[in-house]
Amino acid sequence: MIVNGRARTVAAPDEASLLHVLRGELGLVGTRHGCGSGQCGACFVLLDGEVKAACELTVGQARGRSVTTIEGLGSPERPHPIQAALLEEQAGQCGYCLSGIQIAAAALLARRPDPDEGQVRAALARNLCRCGAHGRIVRAVLRAAKAMRV
Amino acid sequence: MSKLPQSLANNPKLGQWLDFAAPGRVTVRIGKVEIGQGIKTALAQIAAEELDLAFAQIRMAAPATDTAPDEGVTSGSLSIQDSGSALRLVCAETRALFLAQAAQRLDAAPETLTVADGVFRAADGRRTDYWALAAAVTLDRAASGLVAPKPITAHRVVGQSQPRSDLPDKVFGLRRFIHDLDLPGMVHGRVLRPPSTGASLVSAPEAMADGIGLVRDGNFLGVVADSEQAAERAAERLASRLEWRERDALPDPALLFDWLKTAKAEMQIVAERGTPASGARTHGAEFRKPYLAHASIGPCCAIARWEDGALRVWSHTQGIFNLRADLAIALGIGRERIAIEHVEGAGCYGHNGADDVALDAALLARTMPGRPLRVQWSRRDELAAAAFGPAMAIRLEADLDAKGGVLAWRHEVWSNGHSSRPGRAETPTLLAASDLAKSFPRRLSINVAPAAGGGAERNAVPPYDLPALKVASHRVLDMPIRASALRGLGAFANVFAIESFVDELAALAGEDRLAWRLARLADPRARAVIELATARAGWSGRARRPGRGIGLGYARYKSNGAYCAVVAEVEAEREIRVERLTVAADVGLAINPDGIANQLEGGAVQAASWTLLEEVRFDRRRIAIAGWEDYPILRFPEAPAVAVHLIRPGDQPSLGAGEASLGPTAAAIANALHDALGLRVRQLPLDRARLAQAALA
Ligand code: FES
Ligand code: FES
Numbered sequence: 001m002i003v004n005g006r007a008r009t010v011a012a013p014d015e016a017s018l019l020h021v022l023r024g025e026l027g028l029v030g031t032r033h034g035c036g037s038g039q040c041g042a043c044f045v046l047l048d049g050e051v052k053a054a055c056e057l058t059v060g061q062a063r064g065r066s067v068t069t070i071e072g073l074g075s076p077e078r079p080h081p082i083q084a085a086l087l088e089e090q091a092g093q094c095g096y097c098l099s100g101i102q103i104a105a106a107a108l109l110a111r112r113p114d115p116d117e118g119q120v121r122a123a124l125a126r127n128l129c130r131c132g133a134h135g136r137i138v139r140a141v142l143r144a145a146k147a148m149r150v
Numbered sequence: 151m152s153k154l155p156q157s158l159a160n161n162p163k164l165g166q167w168l169d170f171a172a173p174g175r176v177t178v179r180i181g182k183v184e185i186g187q188g189i190k191t192a193l194a195q196i197a198a199e200e201l202d203l204a205f206a207q208i209r210m211a212a213p214a215t216d217t218a219p220d221e222g223v224t225s226g227s228l229s230i231q232d233s234g235s236a237l238r239l240v241c242a243e244t245r246a247l248f249l250a251q252a253a254q255r256l257d258a259a260p261e262t263l264t265v266a267d268g269v270f271r272a273a274d275g276r277r278t279d280y281w282a283l284a285a286a287v288t289l290d291r292a293a294s295g296l297v298a299p300k301p302i303t304a305h306r307v308v309g310q311s312q313p314r315s316d317l318p319d320k321v322f323g324l325r326r327f328i329h330d331l332d333l334p335g336m337v338h339g340r341v342l343r344p345p346s347t348g349a350s351l352v353s354a355p356e357a358m359a360d361g362i363g364l365v366r367d368g369n370f371l372g373v374v375a376d377s378e379q380a381a382e383r384a385a386e387r388l389a390s391r392l393e394w395r396e397r398d399a400l401p402d403p404a405l406l407f408d409w410l411k412t413a414k415a416e417m418q419i420v421a422e423r424g425t426p427a428s429g430a431r432t433h434g435a436e437f438r439k440p441y442l443a444h445a446s447i448g449p450c451c452a453i454a455r456w457e458d459g460a461l462r463v464w465s466h467t468q469g470i471f472n473l474r475a476d477l478a479i480a481l482g483i484g485r486e487r488i489a490i491e492h493v494e495g496a497g498c499y500g501h502n503g504a505d506d507v508a509l510d511a512a513l514l515a516r517t518m519p520g521r522p523l524r525v526q527w528s529r530r531d532e533l534a535a536a537a538f539g540p541a542m543a544i545r546l547e548a549d550l551d552a553k554g555g556v557l558a559w560r561h562e563v564w565s566n567g568h569s570s571r572p573g574r575a576e577t578p579t580l581l582a583a584s585d586l587a588k589s590f591p592r593r594l595s596i597n598v599a600p601a602a603g604g605g606a607e608r609n610a611v612p613p614y615d616l617p618a619l620k621v622a623s624h625r626v627l628d629m630p631i632r633a634s635a636l637r638g639l640g641a642f643a644n645v646f647a648i649e650s651f652v653d654e655l656a657a658l659a660g661e662d663r664l665a666w667r668l669a670r671l672a673d674p675r676a677r678a679v680i681e682l683a684t685a686r687a688g689w690s691g692r693a694r695r696p697g698r699g700i701g702l703g704y705a706r707y708k709s710n711g712a713y714c715a716v717v718a719e720v721e722a723e724r725e726i727r728v729e730r731l732t733v734a735a736d737v738g739l740a741i742n743p744d745g746i747a748n749q750l751e752g753g754a755v756q757a758a759s760w761t762l763l764e765e766v767r768f769d770r771r772r773i774a775i776a777g778w779e780d781y782p783i784l785r786f787p788e789a790p791a792v793a794v795h796l797i798r799p800g801d802q803p804s805l806g807a808g809e810a811s812l813g814p815t816a817a818a819i820a821n822a823l824h825d826a827l828g829l830r831v832r833q834l835p836l837d838r839a840r841l842a843q844a845a846l847a
């Protein structure tokens with residue numbers, strides 16, 4: 001499978017959970033485990049550009065396809081506009097939810113570069129945040145959208 | 151000598167708090183832990199300020215029992231009060247010692263030296279620095295507490311909004327959480343919890359196939375495997391082969407609040423003053439709060455490793471020393487054989503399962519000496535097996551004169567104690583301890599001392615000037631549902647009740663609800679936050695619109711902490727929606743204003759979630775939560791817009807902010823709902839069902 005733009009061979013069997021393989025074998029721990037059953041968004045990745053819960057995918061389902069994780073969005077050296085905006089807004093407390101939220105936000109902005117607040121909130125409807133950082137996160141996504149348009 | 155802050159009195163040596171061993175850096179050691187509240191950043195700001203270092207020169211060491219000062223638990227919004235005041239004195243005194251040494255070395259009077267970025271400069275340009283002087287200054291001495299910290303007017307770092315130092319790692323998805331720790335040779339465990347309180351294991355297999363280890367000790371059962379997925383799958387397979395004997399040990403959920411009020415309890419008078427005059431009538435009401443879950447987004451996790459009979463644990467506990475004490479008792483070894491290192495977890499919001507999972511890991515790891523063993527809880531256990539914030543019933547009564555003026559106020563609260571935190575008694579409170587063959591009975595939860603803010607009775611004393619009042623708290627002495635500290639403890643429900651009741655009393659007296667409060671608050675800082683919140687929310691002169699309402703809630707957290715007022719605007723025509731929350735607070739000297747705003751905002755949103763949606767459901771036997779579908783929390787589309795306004799009162803002591811906005815938010819929402827619909831809902835959550843009940847009543 002292609003992970004963050006690089007071809008990776010995965011030794012784990014087809015029925016292995018993609019989340020475990022990302023976090024374990026591939027060492028990409030940015031994809032967080034929250035619930036293991038598709039309910040919280042902590043483990044969201046892009047599978048061929050579509051938001052999917054890695055905890056509900058098997059390695060077999062990802063073979064031959066392109067997987068983008070939080071590590072593929074950006075890095076401290078080359079932050080994605082969403083990452084820069086989250087830091088500017090100081091959007092987050094414990095930060096456990098942030099990886100999956102950024103994946104969902106990136107998919108939204110790819111589809112809709114100029115979302116309004118309601119659309120941002122709707123796009124994050126499957127992501128849970130217990131710390132109550134919602135308002136700041138929404139502001140950050142809107143800020144990133146603006147930065148990406150110029 | 152002035153009295154040292156408790157943290158410093160307990161850990162008086164300067165060298166316990168900091169050292170200059172790393173070139174160009176100071177390493178600061180604190181006993182309080184980062185739980186997403188930004189404490190590391192705020193304390194680093196204090197150190198940078200008092201030592202005249204740049205913020206980037208401060209390294210905050212991860213707290214560990216073998217190196218950190220023992221500062222008890224990170225709770226109750228006390229970290230800035232405890233750690234902050236200790237660190238401020240330690241750093242001021244350390245700077246003075248180095249300044250004297252620098253003066254000697256540069257042969258100049260100390261007051262002629264300037265200090266910046268750790269460099270001491272004489273007027274003629276000669277210089278030295280902390281690291282060059284470190285060998286000549288011993289920090290192996292007790293703090294005197296006599297060196298005055300900087301006056302607020304000299305602050306350059308404290309009081310400025312400082313981006314959180316831990317946030318970039320979390321934004322970029324780096325290896326930061328305990329879940330991400332990968333130690334050499336690590337194996338994975340899962341625990342199969344009893345399905346209900348008091349369940350006992352009737353039959354279980356003796357062993358597992360495929361190299362899976364099975365560990366059993368009484369009713370404690372776990373599996374161990376080389377990979378996390380193998381452990382998870384083994385646990386699933388095993389679960390279906392277990393037979394438990396269960397009994398109906400839980401109260402009837404339909405009669406929960408009757409049970410609370412009639413169960414065996416211990417009564418305590420919290421406050422009593424004034425002589426009640428006899429009134430024309432009495433107004434009374436009962437307010438109720440269900441059990442609430444901590445419901446962290448990341449499951450509890452711990453790693454344990456045994457070596458030569460000594461145990462090392464990596465944990466996201468809120469109290470490394472308290473956890474160590476309970477582990478020692480539960481495992482039957484001396485404390486000195488245990489070291490605990492703190493690693494950040496997801497937000498915990500009180501005493502969740504972080505300590506419990508550490509015992510799970512230690513028990514499983516004991517069977518594989520030398521190997522680090524990692525245990526992570528399932529989502530179900532995270533939501534259903536961790537302790538809950540206890541249910542509460544609150545009865546309020548006011549004797550009124552003919553015009554509705556309050557002659558006497560009575561407040562009674564019934565609840566389990568609000569803390570089952572470890573490290574406070576001779577037997578452990580850790581979950582698995584009561585499942586072991588040599589079992590420790592489950593300890594009843596307690597209420598911490600009133601001086602520490604109390605538990606169920608936290609904020610039960612109303613802040614208003616009243617001619618007579620009596621406040622009593624009943625700690626229920628039966629705990630079928632395990633209860634412990636949830637953010638704010640009793641304050642959340644007490645403030646919800648008091649501030650709802652105040653609106654009721656104002657209406658009975660025909661007074662304006664805002665004026666009622668302002669007229670009875672002598673403390674100008676209390677009035678100031680209410681005035682600010684209402685002004686910013688556009689309280690007066692609003693046009694009334696059908697189905698919409700506005701409400702106010704106020705409290706001074708723990709009666710001696712941060713002042714906070716919240717205005718809520720709700721829309722209740724179809725759904726009950728909180729559109730906007732306006733928060734005003736006075737937290738004394740704000741170390742990191744944006745960090746404080748972030749916490750007040752997060753607290754308000756979390757409180758909105760508790761208030762509108764949350765309730766732990768159960769039947770006579772089991773907690774009825776299998777996953778998030780059974781415990782919904784507020785999501786992005788419904789989360790209210792929040793505006794936070796801080797009052798900067800000058801050089802007043804810093805007051806913790808993490809829990810101040812929760813109670814006022816609940817009350818503001820309830821009062822706004824009443825404003826919108828004319829219905830007083832006194833039982834949380836304020837959902838459609840409760841609204842319908844209130845309409846019938
Ligand atoms: S961990 Fe995958 S959705 Fe929660
Ligand atoms: S920041 Fe903690 S869960 Fe979102």
